[in-house]
Amino acid sequence: MAYFKFSDSALIPLAIICIWSAVASGQGLQAVTIASTTPSITTMAVEVALQKGFFQKEGLQPQRVFIRSADVIIKALLLGEIDYATVFSSAVAASVRGVPVKVVGAMTRGMDYALVTKPGITRIEDLRGKVFAISSFGAAGDYVIYTVLERNGIQPERDARFITVGGSSSRLAVLAAGAADVTSLVAPFHYQAEKMGLRIFMTPEQMSKWVELPGGGVAVAESKTRRNQEEITKVLRAIQRGSKFARENSEEAIAIGMKWLRIDRDTGEKLYRILRELSVDDLIVPDRLVTNAVHLSVFRQREKLDVELDKIRDWSFAERAKR
Numbered sequence: 065m066a067y068f069k070f071s072d073s074a075l076i077p078l079a080i081i082c083i084w085s086a087v088a089s090g091q092g093l094q095a096v097t098i099a100s101t102t103p104s105i106t107t108m109a110v111e112v113a114l115q116k117g118f119f120q121k122e123g124l125q126p127q128r129v130f131i132r133s134a135d136v137i138i139k140a141l142l143l144g145e146i147d148y149a150t151v152f153s154s155a156v157a158a159s160v161r162g163v164p165v166k167v168v169g170a171m172t173r174g175m176d177y178a179l180v181t182k183p184g185i186t187r188i189e190d191l192r193g194k195v196f197a198i199s200s201f202g203a204a205g206d207y208v209i210y211t212v213l214e215r216n217g218i219q220p221e222r223d224a225r226f227i228t229v230g231g232s233s234s235r236l237a238v239l240a241a242g243a244a245d246v247t248s249l250v251a252p253f254h255y256q257a258e259k260m261g262l263r264i265f266m267t268p269e270q271m272s273k274w275v276e277l278p279g280g281g282v283a284v285a286e287s288k289t290r291r292n293q294e295e296i297t298k299v300l301r302a303i304q305r306g307s308k309f310a311r312e313n314s315e316e317a318i319a320i321g322m323k324w325l326r327i328d329r330d331t332g333e334k335l336y337r338i339l340r341e342l343s344v345d346d347l348i349v350p351d352r353l354v355t356n357a358v359h360l361s362v363f364r365q366r367e368k369l370d371v372e373l374d375k376i377r378d379w380s381f382a383e384r385a386k387r
Contacts, residue, residue: 174272
């Protein structure tokens with residue numbers, strides 16, 4: 065177990081699951097810290113860039129930090145304890161609340177959620193009246209279910225019952241035990257569910273057609289967009305190269321994914337197909353996807369927000385990196 069000390073708090077032993085640095089050759093590389101909640105295909109572009117040395121070619125020495133709580137990541141970002149965060153929706157939600165953070169890149173145009181059900185549920189209409197397991201109200205997994213139901217004429221408040229049970233592993237256990245009928249699971253948990261006899265009702269690729277919401281992104285403290293413009297551009301250029309390399313080199317990308325996510329070859333190939341479908345090489349997504357992330361931050365409260373997107377996202381660094 066590794067620990068990471070934030071300047072305004074005690075050690076947080078349960079929040080951190082892993083800290084490690086890329087091996088950088090030579091001297092004079094600038095250290096940058098990149099935080100994620102967990103290894104995921106939505107942030108694979110960062111891992112590929114790290115493994116292939118693309119950060120070092122930009123004069124950077126990256127350190128990966130894993131912190132289970134997105135809220136803790138945002139707090140650390142503001143304190144300057146980390147430089148970059150790969151949380152997209154949480155960064156948008158924080159910005160909506162007035163927290164000075166900004167999204168500067170999006171690594172996927174969709175999330176890696178699959179909709180998984182008990183056997184026998186085969187049609188959208190079958191979802192009416194069912195029990196849905198979610199991590200918490202207002203979370204991304206809750207949002208994708210809510211949106212799929214609404215867009216298919218099912219009123220979530222009236223026609224469904226929601227129970228909160230925690231992360232994907234907990235939701236899978238509840239579904240397998242029969243205490244819920246439906247849940248959303250991040251990849252590759254849905255493959256595990258299928259092996260247990262449960263049904264993949266919608267794959268991540270299918271879900272992304274109903275719910276357009278970026279998964280992995282790159283967020284920074286707003287002050288960094290004024291003070292460290294060249295560094296941001298370099299980080300994004302390295303990630304862009306990682307995304308492009310993964311798309312164009314399937315065998316090596318699958319091998320990196322297998323080691324990164326600790327999965328077998330068959331699962332690695334399946335996840336690679338999802339990655340190819342959802343990845344965004346230039347790290348720029350249409351504003352409607354950012355607007356959807358804004359909606360996610362308040363959808364349970366049924367609030368209507370009039371937010372200036374320029375206060376939430378800034379694609380100029382990704383544009384500069386692409387050029």
